[in-house]
Amino acid sequence: MANPAILTVDDDPAVSRSVARDVRRRYGDRYRVVRADSGPAALDALREIKLRGEQVALMLADYRMPEMNGIQFLESAMDIFPRARRVLLTAYADTDAAIDAINVVDLDHYLLKPWNPPEEKLYPVVDALLEAWLAAPDQSIPDTKVVGHRWSAPSFAVRDFLARNLVPYRWLTTEDAEGMRLLSAAGAGPDDVPLVITPDGVSLVKPSESTLAAHVGLTTTPAEEFYDLVVVGAGPAGLGAAVYGASEGLRTVLVEQRATGGQAGQSSRIENYLGFPDGVSGAQLTDRARRQALRFGAEILTTREVVALDAGGSTRLIRFSDGSSVAAHTVVLATGVSYRLLEVPGLAELTGRGVFYGSAATEAPSCSGEEIYIVGGANSAGQAAVYFSRYARRVHMLIRGPDLTRSMSSYLVDQIAAIPTIEVHPHTQVVGASGGDHLETLTLCDPRSGQAREVNTSWLFIFIGAQPRTDWLDKAVVRDANGFVVTGSDLVVDGSRPAGWSLPRDPYHLESSMPGVFAAGDVRAYSVKRVASAVGEGAMAVSLIHRYLEAQ
Template sequence: MSAPAPERRPALLTVDDDPAVSRAVARDLRRHYGDRYRVVRAESGRAALEALREMKLRGDEVAVLLADHRMPQMSGIEFLEQAMDVYPAARRVLLTAYADTGAAIDAINLVDLDHYLLKPWDPPEEKLYPVLDGLLRAWQHEDRRPVAGTRVVGARWSARSSEIRDFLARNQVPYRFHLSDSPEGERLLAAAGADPLALPLVVTPDGTALLAPTDAELADRTGVPTTPETDFYDLIVVGGGPAGLGAAVYGASEGLRTILVERTATGGQAGTSSRIENYLGFPDGVSGAQLADRARRQAVKFGAELVTTRDVVGLEVAGSARRVHFADGSSLDAHAVVLATGVSYRQLAAEGIDALTGRGVFYGLAQSEASSCAAQDVYVVGGANSAGQAAVHLARSARSVTLLIRGESLEASMSHYLIEQLAALDNVSVRPCTQVSAVHGEEHLERLTLTHVSGTTETVDASWLFVFIGAAPRTDWLDGVVARDRLGFVLAGPDLVVEAGGWTTERPPYHLESSVPGVFVAGDVRADSAKRVAAAVGEGAMAVMLVHRYLESS
């Protein structure tokens, strides 16, 4: 792993059209402040503004602006006026001759001038440094939160903005979100020269501005690995949920050249869980994001490669190798493959839901949105553990949480410990035999139409709806290659023997081996799997053991 970039020092920017004066000011500043501040010098107002915009995009801080009053094309006062829009917290100083003191005094109100200095400022120990020392102390004592490495500018109810924020959060990329109509959002848009209609804008740590980037572009510019280092491996793991991470950890730790390919972010559905309390070894519980991050770091420590934004669309037997095909037309070969693609939430069949997905309607518990539900009424659809965990988490800050379930009670689908936790929360209620039949809203979710099994309907006000309604394997890309059951889950081991034509090789299939020798399956995507995090991790580890047997017998 590369060493972290050194922390950038705040800047002192000086602008003067006289090169000799410009160099003299910069020299005096560096001599006294160079160990704590970075001195930036410009010889015109336009050049200084361009430098400020570049620093803004990089997330640099600017403490003081010193501008000469008499400059062609753009006076010092005009420069400071425009610079205020980029760095409103920077202290502003005007360098002026005695004859211009009247203009300097007038500028105190125009550009909120902090001080004006008369030329010459010699000796600086008496006339320059005491002034700047006071301004810097005032600047340092302001409440200036540290700037996150990546910044996102978008509309509040933008589906793509929400997707980008969730992508960054799940890939452990620190970021800060600014509304497009907020002062800082407007400053970033202006610095990038971006059209507000082309949002969202993502500004990376190196100052690159990306307008409405794809996930692949986002990953590439924020340091998330996207490209395999070679074209052949011992083991390809498809999917980065608990089963895939388990396979990657055990594969790499046992000496196999292992690569894990993931479409969005490691963790899978479990990675979005607010709290997993029945996972072995974590008596106080652990969030899905924490568990996924630890597993990811563990896999990397053992030498596994992890690449994301790789959408696998095909599987092929290529002689003794097993080949996976990606949506971009590339492919990757290995001796063996572990399918650990997990499952996806089924789509809610409610009128109007597509237009409001990402605008108040979310599948799973979107990490970037959950914190926005404080003191509001929230609805959760689903009766399994994932819905229960989300309801408990949301209840900590929401005014109310209503759990909508199709069945008569939670006992048939949810763990007992979660049912007890929900019953103990005063602001959580369960509405049985109830479904969402329609969602309503213009720019964002505003109301829900609820339908009871009896046929009665009710419309309720709602700004937030989180959906957890069962799992679909999304394995159409394996059609005609790997045997699956009628729901699309991958058949493996003994199930293949029962299925006529499911296994054609002379030896019997290994326990987690699919109908294609050398292709194994682990976790929720396997037919009749336990659908539990611990079981998925265990199957990932077991699949690697069976990969070794396959390689030894091949």
């Protein structure tokens, strides 16, 4: 088991290094010292520690920080590690704020800066707090253990599935003594990975996602055969529809093939979402929305692949890949989009072994001190670049255009320009990749001159646009040439309603060519590709569903 962590957070680099150095000097043999330069970054670190099933003993936070002050950080951190000891670092002028924080965040102590010598002013305080924590530490929570190879694509898939479904786990490689011990105890060998050991001690060798979901507490089977509303896809639009549908009394089930959150759930930081001035990670937003939907009574099913949509009178039937089905009065299609594959020689064989589509935040700590490459110039790529810059020695952004301004929000362009470890390479494309058990070399090319060069790297993250997840719909509803679901007035051409439309009215704004079936979010043709608009469309779909049901 990893040593408990002591977290320090201060936006002043000199002070941050000083705090971490003093703490590590005395406690580094028993505790792992984690350093962050802002409140949001520290919260991200705490969530990663939580997902790994590890513990935090002590948090030391500076009071004066620009994005999120120390009191705000400690208040948020209490939700993640409620029994960790909390210390606020203050200047003399801020002592009143520190005293107020005792009531706001149940502060254990505040320390005035500077504290030289630490032997007199720092260590006695920390000693006492750590002793108190050891006397009553966080209660041990049985965790899921994953044993695998560092560069194994199936091992990565299991870790990514657990992380995106917010299931805490401990990652052990076949190079760890404990990892090999667990393999031996399960009667498995180094080639039998990934091995997953559930909290109740069940060993799963190379489990499918559905098997894994069933053993880690995720729901995979609907409780009923008929609902008022089936929502297909658990991204922001689907979660929005589930929250509003369930809160307004509709019997609602949300069906997701992989994990709640969709592409937005993989975002390291969403900074332009209303109500979060300091930004919010996709995982945090997803977790809140998921808990909100469950609180209102919605069911959430994972690892269920939807393969067909049928109509039978006023009933809409959703068919699953295992042959089962679920029926409802109405359906919301919120399947979102997936990143397009980069068709380059060598990449397919290395996917999951150094080549990743999307942010793959589970891999960020492994990128520490290394050179990583990101393909793409839209917001998702920019958010990933900012996030990975906290770990990597240098982040290289490869874009086809001359700069980022044409495809990325200006706030993000400004952030990237201010981070010296991010380098943008205009007019650059990946044309080749090679490696043994993992990615080792990329071939880059300037399409204007045709000049190519090779770079050594073990990490490539790809964000090159999106394609709708609608192949399974076949001809059930009208889709445009790119596969997006056509809705509302766009279905009425020259005054004619779509073929097969049986109602004496035009389709509602978000309604597809099948009455009672609505589309929301990125999967809908001509939608605005933003988290806020997706959530709004999910809520709007429920309002239109009420109108549809009242008319039946």
